[in-house]
Amino acid sequence: MSAANDFDTTLAAAKQGADWAWTAIYDEFAPGLLRFITSQGAAEPSDCLGECFVQVVRNLPGFTGDQAAFRAWLFLLARNRVVDEWRAARRRPSSPTDDVERLHEARHQTSAADAGVGEDQSVQQILAALPPDHRAVITLRVLDGFSVEETAQIIGKSAGAVRVIQHRAIKRLKNALARRTQ
Template identity: 40%
Template sequence: MGTGLPFDDVLAAAQAGAAWAFEALYRDLAPAVTGYLRLHGAAEPDDLASETFIGVLTGLGSFRGDETALRAWVFTIAHRRLVDDWRRRGRRPQVCDDDAPLAGQPGGDTEEDALVRLGTADVHRLCGQLPTDQRAVILLRILADLTVEQVGQVLGRSVGSVKALQRRGLRTVRTALDDGSPDRVVAAAHPSAAARR
């Protein structure tokens, strides 16, 4: 926590309604939550992150636990918002906006921008091609920094299932990276699909 205060003090202040304390919690968790939602293919990750923190704000008064428990609780809310978003999008057609504004795009050093985009594109491609359950486990373990047990609680799965999904997902990513092609993730993650080609 970047405030220099003990977590318990920040949490108590946030639960009492102190805006600075909630802002400290938000600043600490929002980048990872937004990244988790973005890498899961959320159409509007920033909007879903906002919905997540509205849920956090409304439920914070009844929260009990330490910093790691709070992190798990926040990612549970984020995951539920993501699932709700998938359901909503599945029920209505999506419109693509090709005239996206250039504001907020990288600028400055062209070489650095290109390398950042290539790295980001590879990460998105790798994550996007993993099966949803493997992607969820890996992102919650790495991005959210949750324990296997906490990931199991977020996803409603057993510890053994989480470990198996993590092992398969990491093996798939490692194979794709060793081959030098993130596109090979599909074949490694879905061997039966590769056999049908």
């Protein structure tokens, strides 16, 4: 969906329930949303992505806007799903066996064949060490290419707050990377 007309046509068809339109929307936006959800530390990113698209189906008839507004709206929905998951996790105590399983997977996942995965995990570990708002801003601004204003809308903060959070997050990332290379 590169052209605005293609997006408008696809969106209108999705509002009418056309399967091809939903497939096109999912194929276009799901990879970026999944990356964002994963970077935010969701325990079950694919479930969270599914819940996000369920919300899209429910709320699409009321959506108005262009492709950029739709993309920002999707990321807002994804952010809300992640926050809901964080809240639910705080209400549920984790069992010690879950922690042992995660520790075992983390220690035994790297092999010569998946060395690139290890690098990706290092990036994920560094991002995971950031506070949630810092992680969200860095992911949205750097990886997903949203403007300051769009990022502010997605995370529910002012544009000035986003700039400050981004500055602080970059400073933390620099310090974390400096410690890793020493």
